[in-house]
Amino acid sequence: MTREELVKHAKLFQQEEITGYNVYKNLAKLTKDKNNKGVLSKIAGEELKHYNIFKQITGVDIKPKHLLVWFYTMCGRFLGLTFALRLMERAEAKIQKVYERVIPHMPELRAVKESEEEHEDKLIELIQEERLDYAGSMVLGLNDALVELTGALAGFSLAMQNTRLVAVAGLITGIAASLSMAASQYLSVKTENDNRHAGKSAVYTGLAYIITVAVLILPFIFSESYMLALGLTLIFAILIIASFNFYIAVAKNLNFKHRFFEMVVISIGVSALTFGIGFLVRNYLGISID
Structure with a gap:
């Protein structure tokens, strides 16, 4: 895989991470529950950390997908935090498949992938929501x-x-x-x-x-x-x-x-x-x- 292809993939991953960061940050602002706010803020911090890892490869700042940020924020507001987070997880499953192809050429990606798998699902399980x-x-x-x-x-x-x-x-x-x-x-x-x-x-x-x-x-x-x-x-x-x-x-x-x-x-x-x-x-x- 050429350097240009690696940078192209890194920009894609970088945009996904900054989009996730903005979603989690918005959802943390929406909730009044201190436990949920802490969980969401922690996930947002993980996303921002991953964004900066990819930024070291691309050397540029990437804007989030504003429409997706709005969509998931509205889902969280009206349909609940857990629903919005699980829906995001399903969408991110496609990115995980791309990770598998790129990992051999981008060692940094392995740590990001493991972090995503180990932390986010466990953190989502901690979300307390009455409607569920x-x-x-x-x-x-x-x-x-x-x-x-x-x-x-x-x-x-x-x-x-x-x-x-x-x-x-x-x-x-x-x-x-x-x-x-x-x-x-x-x-x-x-x-x-x-x-x-x-x-x-x-x-x-x-x-x-x-x-x-x-x-x-x-x-x-x-x-x-x-x-x-x-x-x-x-x-x-x-x-x-x-x-x-x-x-x-x-x-x-x-x-x-x-x-x-x-x-x-x-x-x-x-x-x-x-x-x-x-x-x-x-x-x-x-x-x-x-």
Whole structure:
């Protein structure tokens, strides 16, 4: 590898490090938790140290990727520190592959690579974030809302065949179920002698449920066709499943595909079953709403 090629690679690595430094520095400013602030500041210091190592090779200063700095900062602000950091890790995996090719020609890179592997992942594990502590409660609320409400809306759709009635019935069912789920979660956590987290667990479960309900009934409010509304609801359900599972998979280093397809199959399966029940109610039991 020629000297020019080495310098070109060093500039690439240098820009990645200064971009990371700015992201971690911004995230450290955002958090009020002293532990998190210390962790992020330490990672930022590591990134700046690596930047200076590459600067000795290139002999120039490199500007960060400002758009990426903004993007990851916004992710940290609205989606949580852990999500933003894990998302960055995934993007940096591509750079790690380039490291492997260049290490034989740039000995300095080996120390940088080892430092990245040894310190950053461990430091990220130290990040304390409430929303992830209650991820189980959010998953419970979201899963139940998706399975129960998509099923209920499918059954209501064929039985009633009136989008306004389906929307009202779905909203009443959803609100009642969200309160029931929140109360059940509160009692469940309290039974485990965890009084400190019972209230928040209930709130996260109920909020995840009611937000999902609101999204799923929107098509029935704005559409006159119950079949179109039901189709859109199922699409929204799949999008919710994809978005939430991507968030959890990134933040907790879990497998996205398995969780996503499992939830889709369950939700669509229950919807198909209750759609059939609605058909039986309307056509064979002599019960219909016109």
